[in-house]
Amino acid sequence: MKLQTAIEEIHLRHTFTISRESQDVVRVVTVELSDGELSGFGEASPSSFYGEDAEGVREDLQLLEALAADADPLHYRDVLEQAAELLGDRRGALCAFDTALFDLASRKLGAPLWRILGLNPERTPLSSFTIGIDTVERMVSKLREAAQYPILKVKLGTPRDIEIIRELRKETDAVFRVDANCGWTARETIEKSAELKALGVEFIEQPLPPEELDAMEEVCRKSSLPVIADENSILPGDIPQLAGRFHGINIKLVKCGGILPALRMVHLARTLGLRVMFGCMIETSILISAAAQLGPLADYLDLDGNVLISDDPYAGVENEAGRLSLSEGWVRRR
Ligand SMILES: [Mg+2]
Incomplete structure (x- = not known):
């Protein structure tokens, strides 16, 4: 599988304020995972509260390129266990990769994930x-x-x-x-x-x-x-x-x-x-x-x-x- 990443800026309709911070713009990391035939999409919306930002998540995703290159998307459990080991506590990148992989696997199986999960x-x-x-x-x-x-x-x-x-x-x-x-x-x-x-x-x-x-x-x-x-x-x-x-x-x-x-x-x-x-x-x-x-x-x-x-x-x-x-x-x- 080929793993492509991007940082995308999204804008709030209203300034979004919670007890500790305010935001107008959010930078998310998107992933496209492709096997040459089909693509799956994944994303991380990293939060500084959990110690992550978009650049860091995008760098972390590079650690998974070699794993993705040889992996079978339908063995997604094995692939994700290996990804988790490579990433340690860098969970933004794991989330972006995991969601892209589940999306690609479900497209290959021809049914959305909720249906696969019964x-x-x-x-x-x-x-x-x-x-x-x-x-x-x-x-x-x-x-x-x-x-x-x-x-x-x-x-x-x-x-x-x-x-x-x-x-x-x-x-x-x-x-x-x-x-x-x-x-x-x-x-x-x-x-x-x-x-x-x-x-x-x-x-x-x-x-x-x-x-x-x-x-x-x-x-x-x-x-x-x-x-x-x-x-x-x-x-x-x-x-x-x-x-x-x-x-x-x-x-x-x-x-x-x-x-x-x-x-x-x-x-x-x-x-x-x-x-x-x-x-x-x-x-x-x-x-x-x-x-x-x-x-x-x-x-x-x-x-x-x-x-x-x-x-x-x-x-x-x-x-x-x-x-x-x-x-x-x-x-x-x-
Ligand atoms: Mg809450």
Whole structure:
């Protein structure tokens, strides 16, 4: 297989702010893996929070050129084990390679991945649409623009979190989920959870910084709402210690290194009685469509990275008011 890589710039419709950062432009790394007949597409949307950037991921991918040259895409498990060994903890590159390889293998087999995995597309939960942090007025106006979405994920971690949700609630009956991105304390989380529950919030994502995992035991016991791990849920090996500290995990392909580790995380989470969510970074339709293939395995989906951008270079799974259509089609360049 021939491995080609590119760094592509994608632009946010609105400046995207969470508790620790703001973004207008995101640089993603895309991969085209070709066997001379068919091509598979993969992507990494590297995050500085996890110590990666686009240039580094692109360099890491060069380590896989020789492996790709001789590999059979239909032996993708073997190939990915070898890739993981070569890359160590460089998971952005592994994710880009893994998603391209699964895409190529599924094209060779003539069926989309969800079908190969025996998944029922009707079990795909609705995806949420994310509202980033802004002034309360601007968050209300973003919510009005997103009126078609029945589930909204609201970024919090500000001094006016409850006011934000109260104002948004005046506008809609939509389900709210909130993501504090490590911006709260344990006491704050327990206190806010009751108020947020009364305001129709479904769950809280990652209230505390990841190093405060022990404090999550009390939060998990006393919170009025379920708590879902994101910054604490990176790799399969992270999952066992999350039982009893969270009610569920948010899996993102670029955090864990692609579809193969994501499947391991799903199975571990289910074994431990944890709920499963698939989330995303700001990314194109390549990575969103890859994650959507696993959608029927999830309780919750937050796969809106491609609809938050204005210039997606790719087209794949369609998002109609949060309903993701798993079709027989594959991702293509627009
Ligand atoms: Mg999150």
